[in-house]
Each structure stands twice: as structure tokens, then as C-alpha cells.
Amino acid sequence: MDEITYNLDQVDYHILRLMQENARINNADIARELGMAPSAILERVKKLEQKSVILQYTAKINPAALDQKLLSFIIIRAADGIGCATTGEALAAIPEVQEVHDIAGDDGYLVKVRTADSAALVELMRNSFAKIPSIISTRTTIVLETVKEQQQLVIPAP
Amino acid sequence: MDEITYNLDQVDYHILRLMQENARINNADIARELGMAPSAILERVKKLEQKSVILQYTAKINPAALDQKLLSFIIIRAADGIGCATTGEALAAIPEVQEVHDIAGDDGYLVKVRTADSAALVELMRNSFAKIPSIISTRTTIVLETVKEQQQLVIPAP
DNA sequence: TATATATTTTGAATATTATTCTTTAATAAT
DNA sequence: ATTATTAAAGAATAATATTCAAAATATATA
Numbered sequence A, B: 001m002d003e004i005t006y007n008l009d010q011v012d013y014h015i016l017r018l019m020q021e022n023a024r025i026n027n028a029d030i031a032r033e034l035g036m037a038p039s040a041i042l043e044r045v046k047k048l049e050q051k052s053v054i055l056q057y058t059a060k061i062n063p064a065a066l067d068q069k070l071l072s073f074i075i076i077r078a079a080d081g082i083g084c085a086t087t088g089e090a091l092a093a094i095p096e097v098q099e100v101h102d103i104a105g106d107d108g109y110l111v112k113v114r115t116a117d118s119a120a121l122v123e124l125m126r127n128s129f130a131k132i133p134s135i136i137s138t139r140t141t142i143v144l145e146t147v148k149e150q151q152q153l154v155i156p157a158p
Numbered sequence C: 001t002a003t004a005t006a007t008t009t010t011g012a013a014t015a016t017t018a019t020t021c022t023t024t025a026a027t028a029a030t
Numbered sequence D: 001a002t003t004a005t006t007a008a009a010g011a012a013t014a015a016t017a018t019t020c021a022a023a024a025t026a027t028a029t030a
Helices: A010-021 A027-034 A038-050 A086-092 A118-127 B010-021 B027-034 B038-050 B086-092 B118-127
Strands: A054-061 A070-078 A097-103 A108-115 A135-149 B054-061 B070-078 B097-103 B108-115 B135-149
Touching: A010 A027, A010 A038, A010 A054, A010 B054, A027 A038, A038 A054, A054 B010, A070 A086, A070 A118, A070 B097, A086 A097, A086 A108, A086 B135, A097 B070, A108 A118, A108 B135, A118 A135, A135 B086, A135 B108, B010 B027, B010 B038, B010 B054, B027 B038, B038 B054, B070 B086, B070 B118, B086 B097, B086 B108, B108 B118, B118 B135
Parallel strands: none
Antiparallel strands: A054 B054, A070 A108, A070 A135, A097 A108, A097 B135, A135 B097, B070 B108, B070 B135, B097 B108
16 A cells, blocks of 8 residues: 555656546547557556555645635744654644645654634634644744745656 | 626535546536536536636645655745736746735745755755846745645535 | 526446456466 | 466457537517
8 A cells, every 4th residue: 555666667757647637638648649558557546556665646726716716825833853743633624724744953843734814824823723733833924925835756758 | 708796606616526536527417416407517518617617627736746746935025016916927937936915025035935855945946036027036845745635615605 | 577598417328447357477485 | 396476468248428499488679
């Protein structure tokens, strides 16, 4: 389920490239693109899923359409011991928190949060963050404009 | 194409929730789940795409499987004028750069970068970043461990 | 309120696709 | 060489996507 020792070939890369670009592409189209039988593609895709190379298929939704217009990054200093990820887990459990990264240097976390506006952010911090006792301090950075936001990876070319 | 004034109802939310969770869910399954005809769901989905509520369907790929094990956030101070997004655009054009956010306070950008290792990061900064003349300084933060990384939004519940 | 207009949903028909399974080919191991 | 092992092809079936006309619903207008 979590094999990282899995050798990918060019066919896999090609599939990944197509899937990353459009996860709803159908098997038949992939097969046509690669000049292979659909059944062979299905095998490949299943294996990529099974080996956790593909983690999830997800629809990217326009935050503005859901009125979540404010994006913030918050650096959180915490009193966790090393390896003791309780603060991180607590942060991760907050739905508005999209990302939690344990970062070097600050014995803290970098957190990405999406809310409707600054009022909602303040409320979130008052309600949810304040309930995590290990948090020592927070420093919030507001995003004015997002120029690029693709979690898509660079896939080796042929 | 970029209508943000589009009223979503509970059916839309339900579709979005399913699609965000698994973009490869099929129409028939959504229809069954919602107790509606597949054709009606198709209409809805097409409209959500057309109105840019759904921006993309993408496969989330395991970075480790592609040997991109190092995640970094870099704060970049730049000599852009206000509204002049050349630095941001230049950063966005770098494939390893996953996100570029124009942030408040530092007349700069917050950039998310994925590379194989620290050597590759250094190389990237030497090669690509150094070619952007407007960059004044950079401050790099290394991610030790990612606790959560979901760009999935909070969708209003019924 | 009644009528007209637009929008959405349904249901059926057809085209496409997904999926399974067996056979064949290619690879790797002994 | 010979035998396992793995991957791919090809055909057959099940399921799904997609289209379209008609019915239903909602919206606007007089």
C-alpha cells in the first residue's frame, strides 16, 4: 500500500501526465494516445493506485465560488517535543486548514488556511486555534493574490 | 467563463463534495446517490465546469514516487511596482514552483517548491531564480514533514 | 392570478466505454 | 534452453455516457 520502491517507466509517466492534467480522461482515450489496448491501461492505472503512486483523484474547485476568498499562511510556534505531532494533528483536524507542514528552524508549523474573509479568519483562530494549548504564538501572512496554485508535479519527460 | 455570481444549491454542493473526494466517480453513481437521472447530473456538472466552479480534475501523485522528496517554502522580496506582476509570472513559469502567492507586508511572494533534495533546490535557485533580476532576496524554509496537504475546500453542509 | 418564457428533469434510445477473461507475447530467472 | 512471471492484446459483455424530445418545474410578465 505504501511501496515507494516502484519503478515507473515511460508509459507510467505518460499516464500520470495525462491523469494529472485531467483526472477524468477515460481509459479509451489514454489507450488511443499511447497506442495500447484499454485493458493494458486499466492494469497500469490500477497498479499505480494500488502502489500509492496515485493518491487521489480530486476536483479543483474555485474558492471564490464557495466564498472562500481569503488565503492565509500562518506560522505557528508550538511546545511539542520532537516527534510529538499532537499540535500538527490538532491543526490538521480543522477543516479550513488545508495544509500543515512541520518546518525546520522555528520548532513550529506552517499552516495554509482558507476562509471567507479576515473576520472569519479571526474567528477561526479564536475558536479553533485557541483550543490547542501547545501553541505558543502565531504569525499570519495574508495572500493578496495567487499567481499560481498547482499541486501538480514535474513528471520526467521521454 | 469566469462567472463568480453563480448560485449553487444543495445538489451542486453534493456533487462538488463527491467530485472533490473522488473526481473519477461516474455520473451514474452520482445520480444514484442523489436520486436523480444521470442526464440531469451531466447537465449540472457541465454547468459547474462551464461556470468555472470546477476548475480542473487532477490526479494527486505521490511526490516520493517521483523522487521529489523535498518541499520548501521560499519568501521572495522583489522590486516590482504595485500591480506589476512580472516577478510573480517569472516564478510561476518555473515547473518546480507549485505555488506563487503575492503576500502582504513584505512586498514579496511566498513560493512553494518541490525538488528531489536540497542539492536540487540549490541548483534550482542558482539556475532559475537567479535569472529573475527583480528578486532582491530570498528566505527558504524547509519542510521536515507534511502532516496534511489537501487543497480541498470546505463545502457547506445541508 | 393567469399566462408566457425559460430552465431543469426525466426517460428512453444509442454510442462509447469499462471491465473481464483467455490467449499470446515478452521478460526474467533457473 | 526451459520454466516462471509479468505484461499486453483482443474479443465479449456489462455498464456508462450522451443525446434528445417531452414533461415538469420554476421564473418572469402582463
